[in-house]
Amino acid sequence: MTMSRPYRIALIVICALVLLYLILPILIIAPMSFSAARFLTFPPPSLSLRWYQEYVGNPAWMQATRVTLTVAVLTVVIATPLGVAAAYAISQSKWRIMRLIHMTLLLPLVVPIIITAVGIYFVFAKAGLVASMTGLVLANVMLGLPYVVISVAAGLQSFDSTQEMVARSLGMNRLRSFFVVTLPQIKASVIAGGIFAFISAMDETIVALFISGGQYQPLTKRMFTALRDEIDPTIAAISTLMTAVSFMLVLIATSRSKKGA
């Protein structure tokens, strides 16, 4: 579309300002984490690794990191196969009930997270799962499932399922034909779904605020509690690390899906 010059300049200026607003917080975190100052000044007076040392040297932060990583890994290990199986069933079956099941599996995205969190807290309180590793993993599997289902369902949509029929007509059983023929071709969407479930578990805060406690508190819960009291630059260091991990994973997920599907 042709735009006259003043409009185009106005559009560019507006966009530049909005984009600055969008990335400013991300740009500010890394320099803050390398600052030597206790109080936040910008630009930082001098650089240091002080806050990273504080993070690594603090047993409570380290324990929280172990919890976060354990929960995220277990979430991926459990949610990925469950999500792949469900997405496969949904794509293969023509029953109407499958549509209903599909919608049900996406519920965690629709229900406001605060309601989910409080509801799980009530149930876990009865079941004795509050402040336990099991409870934390179960909740995150539930929250991560929709990401796997959405990603794999999209992958299966572009996959021609007659190929699997061919394999079966040549004598493979259904399970084997899935692993030999289908899975390699939807691999990218499975990996992407798993990565999103990992990030979802790593970033999850609100459910953890209610159901985690004792030695099984993830990083986000400790960060949230610390942020209520004061602005501790150690959190900038942790935030920088978390952001780096997220970005790396997203890069892997997107570059994979481009090559694959």
Added chain:
Amino acid sequence: MLALALPALLVILLLIVLPVGWLAWQSVYHDGFTLENYRRIWSEDIYWRSFALTFQISLLVTLLALLLGYPIAYAASVAPKRWSIVILALVVLPFWTSVLVRAYAWLALLQRTGVVNQVLRQIGVIDEPLALVHNTFGTVVATLHILLPFMVLPLYATMQQIPRDLMQAGASLGAGPMLTFWRIFLPLSLPGVLAGSTLVFVLTLGFYITPELLGGGRTIMISMLVSRNVELYDQWGAASAVGVVLLIAVGLIFFAVSRFIPLDRVLGQK
């Protein structure tokens, strides 16, 4: 086939359907059936104020997101491919940063001794630091930041599908760029506007982290009523009733919107 979907379905049923059902039950049952919790919401001032404030903030955030998001999505849809990739990358980048991390960044930017106040003081615009955070302003700035991508992405998806020939046809019939925009492009982008606005509005209604951390205890949104009733006052029934009202509001909005556009199109963006 059903057996394959069963484990996932079981997880969802046990860990979200059952808990939300339990919550609804608890809101009306306490040693017998009671509507006391709902009567309280109806009659007590603090609940009213919180619901009104939450709807106002949600509306404000949605309008601002539309105002800021529309030009971005428009630019991404008309710019040369190389630039539109840059724009979209910058929109999605914060998307993949933890909400908590971004709330922290805004706290650091907006507090009394924060970066924004320092810069404004150094260039001589202000003498005393402005109160930019621990109030509704800080809550809106951070919430808008977190939800803006949810507006831009559906807008962009819709705009990208608008056939360019239509604008050329308009131009060949003598309409100027402004007229083709108002009469052709804008109306065709409305499904994206609806999808994005719905997502942003509904997500703001239930938002918790930013009002809690940047609201300074003055901006009590619905989600905070729920959490306070559980954590501070141990009032599970009251918390449940507030949760049910919020859930019904969200459900009604999704239902109303689904009359106009398919719901998976709205949710597909998440």
